[in-house]
Amino acid sequence: MSVAFQPAMYYEVTARDDNPDCVNYEQTFTVPEFYSNDGVHCYVQCGRCGQHMEILTAALLDPQPEVS
Numbered sequence: 001m002s003v004a005f006q007p008a009m010y011y012e013v014t015a016r017d018d019n020p021d022c023v024n025y026e027q028t029f030t031v032p033e034f035y036s037n038d039g040v041h042c043y044v045q046c047g048r049c050g051q052h053m054e055i056l057t058a059a060l061l062d063p064q065p066e067v068s
């Protein structure tokens with residue numbers, strides 16, 4: 001499943017590690033403030049194996065967090 005992002009917005013996303021060699025394999029992580037950049041290059045990188053996780057869900061934050 002692929003998730004569509006609008007550019008330059010903050011989302012809460014969940015992502016799953018799909019690397020069978022990783023200790024995080026098949027674990028799901030929540031990123032409470034995920035920035036979408038240009039809306040295309042949206043990646044959640046695993047802190048253990050360094051690979052990109054599969055993004056499962058993305059919920060647009062409403063309101064958007066304050067950026068100072």
Ligand SMILES: [Zn+2]
Nearest residue numbers: 017022046049
């Ligand atoms: Zn991993």
